[in-house]
């Protein structure tokens with residue numbers, strides 16, 4: 001079975017480009033050009049060079065000794081938290097800004113939830129001298145204040161999304177509306193493996209550097225390219241797509257996607273799409289999403305702004321539906337405890353998104369000899385406020 | 394014959410209204426339709442509200458949000474429209490986003506439309522290729538026309554494809570914008586209207602987005618068969634309610 005996108009833009013039954021005609025020329029332009037441009041040697045050179053010198057790649061694959069001892073298995077952390085700007089998001093924005101330049105675009109828009117993608121977009125726009133507008137839900141602007149300040153310092157304009165749940169989904173709606181209003185000069189840098197084809201595939205390819213590096217690094221450390229398990233949190237699913245990418249068609253590698261259960265799957269305040277979602281259309285993609293029986297999209301909830309999204313990318317919907325991926329959901333409380341545990345055991349303060357991935361060791365058991373790679377998607381600086389409030393520091 | 398095809402043959406410029414079902418009040422749908430017909434509106438787009446209307450500006454977003462809060466659902470809309478053909482005979486089009494239709498079941502949705510007397514659908518986020526591959530047969534079976542959009546950025550090649558796939562009219566989006574912008578039409582738009590008029594398409598065009606008064610209506614119908622007013626009508630409804638319909642339509646038609 002093939003877990004990658006097919007020539008029509010689908011992963012199994014998921015994906016496609018369900019967009020209003022106003023967006024068709026832009027999305028079609030991208031679809032016709034993205035593989036060609038990515039294959040150009042000059043593109044690859046520039047992309048690789050920036051990942052190395054600017055982002056600081058390769059990021060370490062770190063053997064977490066004390067964490068491993070505690071859970072009696074071999075845990076490696078892929079340190080995306082050490083990327084410039086503090087999360088994996090920048091791998092994608094570097095790729096897309098180079099893409100935008102080659103398409104002759106001069107104005108960049110983006111949506112952001114946690115603010116990590118907004119910061120990563122503002123950063124590459126500063127780097128390339130391009131205008132940058134970031135849409136962010138009003139609620140997220142409040143809970144991720146340091147990232148809002150960062151974006152402004154980097155020269156971006158931050159526009160609050162005040163409709164609906166005032167979080168990531170609504171910021172995405174606003175970005176799409178802006179793109180409809182500015183169809184000629186603007187490129188929309190989507191921050192995850194969501195949206196109409198070719199976005200999910202393009203973003204997954206830019207993020208695939210994560211598993212490319214894991215293979216090489218694991219070879220050095222364990223004399224094997226393939227771990228027994230790769231674990232990543234899934235909001236839209238870009239860090240997970242990157243961590244899974246080169247293992248998708250390696251059945252011996254277990255793929256574990258961790259979603260945010262919020263206050264519990266049945267609490268009515270959750271973002272666990274695989275458990276609560278049904279097939280539908282969100283932001284131009286046919287995928288699993290949380291919705292009412294009437295097809296209205298439900299407002300999700302998670303303590304982690306980056307996982308607070310009612311859908312998942314179509315690649316993940318297919319990994320779930322086909323059974324290739326194991327999907328686990330983790331509550332706010334479990335994630336917060338796991339985040340604190342990593343601080344105490346390994347001296348690393350993780351992003352709350354990443355804490356969700358770490359939390360599965362409490363419930364999901366592994367064998368002593370299993371090699372388990374956790375994608376540590378980001379660092380916790382942006383979440384200090386939330387950690388402080390939660391633990392009363 | 395399908396009512397849309399029939400009205401398109403009339404020797405006049407068509408004035409069409411879009412409104413969101415369930416707004417301002419949940420049960421206004423039927424009365425609004427009756428008033429629109431009484432005041433000489435030629436065809437109506439009934440909006441099925443959606444939580445995430447990507448192609449809509451603030452006015453229609455707000456009306457959708459209110460309508461959903463009021464309790465509008467797909468089932469309820471069909472229930473409200475059950476006897477509509479006893480009192481209203483102008484063509485009726487349902488306009489909405491694809492997800493609610495998908496959840497209702499596309500065939501089931503089309504069947505219901507046929508039962509209550511709907512003549513066509515506009516589903517902006519159901520792409521042409523997807524429609525042709527999976528749904529065209531179903532639409533045909535229930536006698537529903539699917540209306541496609543074109544915009545100033547749509548290539549001639551694609552316009553020709555859309556024209557070939559269309560029956561009825563083509564929804565011509567006036568400018569690169571979501572619904573409800575009111576910046577008026579400059580030479581950029583008139584050049585676009587002229588360009589489309591010169592293509593001699595099989596299907597007539599009806600222009601929508603940004604039409605909000607008599608002036609913009611007169612301008613676009615110089616080039617096209619008709620015009621659709623949405624946000625401006627909803628704004629009026631929110632201020633004056635159903636009682637304001639007569640004066641509103643009068644103000645558009647006046648020359």
Ligand SMILES: Cc1ncc(COP(=O)(O)O)c(C=O)c1O
Pocket residue numbers: 087088113114115116117191192193233234235236237238239240305306307351353354377378379
């Ligand atoms: C650190 C971190 N991890 C994960 C995510 C979730 O995004 P994705 O699922 O696309 O990796 C975010 C999103 O903001 C993030 O900032």
